[in-house]
Amino acid sequence: MKRSSYRRYLVPGVAALALTLSACGAGNEDSGSDADVPAGTEELSGTLNGAGASSQESVQNVWRANFQGSAPDVTVNYDPVGSGGGREQFIEGGVAFAGSDAYLDDDEGQLTDATERCSGTSPIEIPAYVAPIAIAYNLEGVDDLQLSATTISGIFNNEITTWNDPAIAADNPDAELPSDTINPVYRGDASGTSENFTEYLAAVGEWPHEPSDEWPATGEAATGTSGVIEVVGGTAGSIGYADGAQVEEAGLSTVSVAVGDEFVAPTPEAAGAILTASTPVEGRDEVDLAVDIDHTTTEAGVYPIVLASYLIACQTYEDQEQADLVKGYLSYILSEDGQEAGANDAGAAPLPEDLRSQAADIVDAITVG
Missing domain, CATH: 3.40.190.10 (Periplasmic binding protein-like II)
Structure with a gap:
């Protein structure tokens, strides 16, 4: 279980907000x-x-x-x-x-x-x-990629290293997958995105590491959300995780993730559900x-990351x-x-x-x- 649902109270307090001058x-x-x-x-x-x-x-x-x-x-x-x-x-x-x-x-x-x-x-x-935390990828000729939690875990833990691996092929029976090497990209800085992503992997995949805001496996490090998007977008064969809105803005392809008997795309509506x-x-x-957050949900139409x-x-x-x-x-x-x-x-x-x-x-x- 991970950090996200809400407390049902009406109470006094204070809050602060983030704004950028970018x-x-x-x-x-x-x-x-x-x-x-x-x-x-x-x-x-x-x-x-x-x-x-x-x-x-x-x-x-x-x-x-x-x-x-x-x-x-x-x-x-x-x-x-x-x-x-x-x-x-x-x-x-x-x-x-x-x-x-x-x-x-x-x-x-x-x-x-x-x-x-x-x-x-x-x-x-x-x-x-x-x-949604979108899983973005850069693979020429493959526009619609869908992956199970176990396959995602294997990719990011460097156990699945080529794009035509049998596990990826099983999730995508109609795709023509190349034999290119997979380049997993991760956040090199302490990141809540990494923490949420590893919480998902630990909850539903065969992930041998403790959830953390520090990335526990290997791959190519990038700084910040923009850094991950830049590396994935500029490096063929790459796959990484980042904020869905910024991934969409960059025009990168995204993975549909297995939830129950279906594969769900990283839309705002599916994430909010x-x-x-x-x-x-x-x-x-x-x-x-x-x-x-209950990453293990099998409710239809819910995106789990x-x-x-x-x-x-x-x-x-x-x-x-x-x-x-x-x-x-x-x-x-x-x-x-x-x-x-x-x-x-x-x-x-x-x-x-x-x-x-x-x-x-x-x-x-x-x-x-």
Whole structure:
């Protein structure tokens, strides 16, 4: 079981949000003035800094453009250093919020350290971006590839090393598979995407390693989501895992994954459907909406490899400006307009309505300590 479903509470708290100033979002700037932002947004001013998951980069570009179009005196910076780097910077107090593709792990002391950073109060974790982790590949002449969990595990553990291996052929009886060597590409930096992907492999495949945000096997390392996409797209015979929206934007081919008796493609709708089959993380504070994803589901139409990317923050801020900025921006992200924009322009799966409502109630209670 892995991190993604939601806690059924309506509680006070605070949250933070990730936004990027990447040039690739510049094309969306003009749409901001039409965004249905929360009341009072246009009166906000100041700078909000965050860091974290590179998988959020595309959707944060969309949200930034819309929000800042209505709040021209606000600057929200988001450094896509990866989930591990974002959590570390947040815990050390270097940024006001973090984006993370995995919730804080108390076994590693992250939750305890974050509580200390937040003046002894439990940190808030809100899933703001749910998306498929797509398995992208570059194989000339093979446009529709489907793979079972066992085959995927064998490929990424370097046990299946050629594209015409019998296991791949069995999953694709109508494909003309070449004898080319497989080049598995993985995240070389600490990554919540790696953690979610290895959680899936451990749950349903013959994967001999413990789930981790550090890649445990061999292959070709790449830095960040963009790095994986660049290597796969530029190297024939490669296969890698990355955020589905960015894979689609790059025009790469993707694998349909076996679920029960069918193969399911990595669409936002199929990824979002897994939330209803998953459960809240046990023992968490009421302001913590972290969840455990059920990768073993056999429900029709559900894509089993997903990331639920979180926004992590403290419940209160010492500075009024920071509290107002966090509350305003997160409120937009969780609004119907924000969710629709993320889905239409960045391939994010809209949050289920009850989860969106719970998260909005948490954000609405942001306070100054």
